[in-house]
Amino acid sequence: MTYDTNNIFAKILRGEIPCHKIYEDAHVLAFMDVMPQVDGHALVIPKAPSRNLLDADPAVFAPLFAAVQKVANAAKQAFDAEGVLIKQFNEAAAGQTVYHLHVHVLPRKDGQELKPHSGKMADHALLAKQAEAYRAALKV
Ligand code: AMP
Numbered sequence: 001m002t003y004d005t006n007n008i009f010a011k012i013l014r015g016e017i018p019c020h021k022i023y024e025d026a027h028v029l030a031f032m033d034v035m036p037q038v039d040g041h042a043l044v045i046p047k048a049p050s051r052n053l054l055d056a057d058p059a060v061f062a063p064l065f066a067a068v069q070k071v072a073n074a075a076k077q078a079f080d081a082e083g084v085l086i087k088q089f090n091e092a093a094a095g096q097t098v099y100h101l102h103v104h105v106l107p108r109k110d111g112q113e114l115k116p117h118s119g120k121m122a123d124h125a126l127l128a129k130q131a132e133a134y135r136a137a138l139k140v
Contacts, residue, residue, distance in 0.1 A: 001091070001099075003049045009100035013047060020124075020131035023071060023138055027063035030071050030134075032127040033104065037114045040079035040107040040130055044068045051099045052090040064103065071105050074137035078130075081107030 004010075011017045012031065019031035022042055033041040046064045050056035072084040087104040089096035097118055106114070 001051055001055075003051050003055070004099055005049070007100045008098055009043075009045050009102060010049065013045070013100075020127045022074075022131050022134040023067060023140060025063070025067065027060070028067040030067060030105075032122075032131050032134075034121055034127065035118050036122050036127075037104075037117060037119070038106050038108065038112065040075050040081070040105075040134075042071055042075065042105040042134065043102045044071055044105060045100060045102045050101045052096060052101050053088060054090050056101050060101070064101075068103050068105060070138060071134070074134050075105050075107040078133040078137040079107035080109075082110055083108040 008017065012019045013029060021029070021031050023030040028044055028046055030042055030044040033043050044064065044067050046056070046060040048057060048060050050060070068086060072086065075081055075084050085106040085108050087106065088102070095117060
């Protein structure tokens with residue numbers, strides 16, 4: 001399987017479609033998931049192209065997971081979470097729907113239900129507010 005340069009996250013990285021940005025550095029971009037499973041559901045992606053973890057250059061993992069850690073701590077603070085769920089899917093059989101490596105960050109509270117994966121589109125004003133809460137927690 002090859003990398004499709006027209007996947008939606010590649011378009012976000014090129015600035016061809018908008019996102020609610022949380023964090024960016026030379027290696028990664030983090031933004032709000034538009035069909036969140038919980039309030040504060042974020043995605044962290046490397047700028048380097050790969051379909052998923054299976055074909056990624058291992059050099060992307062250190063900066064990617066350093067950013068995941070930052071965003072996860074910000075999620076805990078900004079959404080008053082008790083824990084943080086990190087998810088990552090590889091190929092359709094494992095639930096992957098967008099074929100650019102990404103890591104899901106979900107702030108969690110005990111007993112709180114998860115909405116379905118790739119379910120309902122969230123209100124953009126709400127996502128903008130939540131991205132702002134992340135940026136405040138990250139101090140960026
Ligand atoms: P998956 O490939 O299954 O790990 O998940 C892809 C995720 O990307 C899903 O949770 C979608 O809700 C999310 N998603 C799809 N399109 C966009 C978009 N344009 N901006 C932000 N998130 C998106």
